[in-house]
Amino acid sequence: MSAPLIPNLFAVCKVLVAAIIGIVQSIIYALSGPIPPLRGLGDWLGLDAVITVVTYLIVVTIVVLWVTVLNLFTVMWVERKLYSRLQDRYGIMISIWSLPFWPFNRVHRPTHKGLGYLQNLADGVKLIQKENITPRNADSAMFHISPVLIASSTLMVFAVLPWSSGFYVANLDLGILFILAAFSLAPLGILIAGYAANNKYTLVGGFRAAAMLLSYSIPMVLAVIALVVFTGTLDPVKIVQQQDRPLVAFGTTLPLPAWYVFGPQFLGFLIFSVAMIAEMERVPFDIPEAEAELVEGWTTEYSGMRFGIVFAFKWLRMLAACALISILYLGGWSGPVFTTLSVGGIPVPIVPEEIWFLLRIYFLAAFFVVLSWSVPRVRIDQILNIGWKRLIPYSLLAILVAAGFRVLG
Amino acid sequence: MEYELLLSGALLCIGLYGVLARRNGIIVLMSIEIILNASILNFVAFSSYSGNPSGQIFALLGIAVAAAEAAVGLAVFLSIYQTHGSIELDKIRFLKW
């Protein structure tokens, strides 16, 4: 029933890499007449292990580019435009058409009527140009290592996060657990960043961030456990396959897909979403960098592109969180239209799975953006109260409900 | 197989050194974590070589116990710090008669 745009990213890339290496090999063999040692190089290139390693590198590059260049910029642009509309203003409007070298632009009054999609790129370029300041009494090594730790742990999520049934780097049996483990790496980096900058604001911010992330990853994992009682697997692709069928309840077929959000998992869905808002540090729970009382929380002392990295990683976490919610509870990439056309014997889907998945992700992202720009932030003790006294008991209840439904059938 | 045992033995010795030689309570807790991990490594290695997955279950239990031990030990040291103002283990004498 389903049809991804790319049947299997790894297989496709492997065929392409093998073809390119074959061409290179033939060139090397042609050159090895005058230079005999090149023959061994050509043989080595033809090894299956070499091709596999090169393919992995290329697949990782493709997915990282897809995530950071395309989706990161898009989600940042969506957020900036959406909250600007919420605040009765236009938001970013300077685009490539506003540059002064176009003939329809006067030098002193360029038009500012673009979409502003590349504004974030321009911001990134600006941040790269800025100086990287290290505070004098900072623990320099730790101060420099923690943005790397945070950013890399967030990128690790995308190593196993599938974007459709074919578009992924690796498909692990324990993929969901891997994603949760990668999510839980960030608190250590944040705490070390807060400590290493030798500043009271960053210290308190790091404390808050670590306490909050630590206490919210418990209900997150518990909600996933409640789901696993139902699915019996931690493989994201299989979880989505289980949801790709019509919902049968009360002995009748309802006009709804069998997403896990419809049914006994609804409580788990709510808990997981709230925990995810905390994990991505958005406004109701963005107490770690409460800019009103702690200047910028644990990121106060970072400057230049290091600040850009720790700033952009929030959106990457948001992307990963939205993708995770839609895989676990909202049917992943299953959609109603999978009609395929046959172009020269190769089936090409009209609306591929990636489109449905991205639609869900951006819908969830827009929801979180609107939510976070219309409420104030919650105080830290209230956040911890919500986490420990509400979410954890409710997630235990969700596990009990799931187990009960499982036993009763 | 011998290499794993050697490695876990080395980790155990290092952890034991930390427990015995350092005075700061937090470092002692960290050394205890290292010792526990040496034993968990043995569990996993034995289960892998004997083909019996029950060793992995023991490893999971060991990890849970180690995490709980870290939390409890930390709570103890925090309360000691609040009453004594220090967690230097050789200065804390209220357990002696």
Next chain:
Amino acid sequence: MPEFWINMGPQHPMTHGLWNMKVKVDGETITDAKPEIGYLHRGYEKIMEVREFQKNVVLTDRLCYVSSITWSHAYCLAVEKMMGIETPERGQWIRVISLELQRIASHLMWLASYGPDLGLLTGLLWCLRERELFLDLIQLMSGARMNQNYPRVGGVRNDLPENFEAMCKRSIEHFLEKLENEYPKIFHESKVFRMRTEGVGTLSAVDAINWGVTGPNLRACGVNVDLRRLDPYETYEEIDFEPQIWQDGGVGDSYARFVVRFNELRESCNIIRQALEKMPKTGPYRVKPPRRAEGEGYAKTEDSRGEALFYVIGDGDDRPYRVKIRSPVFCTMAATPILLRGNKLADVVSILGSVDVCVGEMDK
């Protein structure tokens, strides 16, 4: 973790201006607080002694850039009392309108800065959008958006423009509709906002009076003190309005201060409407004051932030012999340690945002 001091300021997003709030925290709980002011001290009381009576109005405008007209009006009132002259009736009505417009603009600026304090940036943009309406009205009236220099000794600078009444009514209607329908959704009908403000920074009525807290902050403690009612100046006694008090219980928290100020926005609109109805359509708006004067003048007005007091002594010269300014925020600052103690670190912004600090008048 040992107790330590955190400097909130002088360069800090929480301090809307240049001052320093030193906070001693034990973990997250505040055990002590110390406001450190004086970064913006300009010596107003001394500067005013070397300038003529009329020229001092320019200075008093700059006491608080958010609420200029109320301050220069208080000064003019004190000088008029010293000189023994009376503003014509139309001039008094125009002053009432300008005061209330300025009060609305000031309260909107406070609300706009209270939003981001709590992490609600949408509130900033919405309030500044509506503040623009009132700045336009003030500009129509006085010709400037900021530092208007509008009240003069003996009246106001110029008459109201022709279409002012219609525009004023239209803006107020538009604003009241937003106030009823839009603002509550992000402010006091939002549960998170209530969580952040209720029960935070409580101040009992006794403490408030003892420490000299006045204005909306005192009314939030349940004390019915509004100088427009108790000691009416200009034509406030002919207007039917209700001073806004926090009714539920005697202890004022951040939420009470928010509600009092929020309701004052509505009440000020009511006052402007009545004033537009009741004021004489034509007539003089200004009398010429004498150049030199001798005696003492004392004026106490209800500023946007509390009781503003001017005490002017003239010794027969064309400039004051001595001027004394009592600024409400300066006195409120003394009570901030009481407000802050025992609360959480994150509540500093919730409390100090709700008492509405203006550094210009605080440091004088």
Next chain:
Amino acid sequence: MAVDWELIAFFILSAFEIIGSVLVVINKRLVRAAFWLAMTLVTIGVIYLLFLSEFVFLIQILVYAGAVPVLMVFGIMLTRRKIMDEPGQEAPE
């Protein structure tokens, strides 16, 4: 000649581990000790991966990179005498 890649990986990882754990126990700066502890425990997790027990590896990362070092750093920072001094250095004799 067949190279036993697994054995080589094991040796490299165990070298990392020994060095990391030695750094944990001899480090004077406690926060760095906690950081090295996290690294050591994650490398032990990678050794579990060599034994084909992925579940234990993931649980190890979840617990020993996410929770335990954070608790340790919390403990270090909460038991300091002064807030801004070099954190966690052991007091002189």
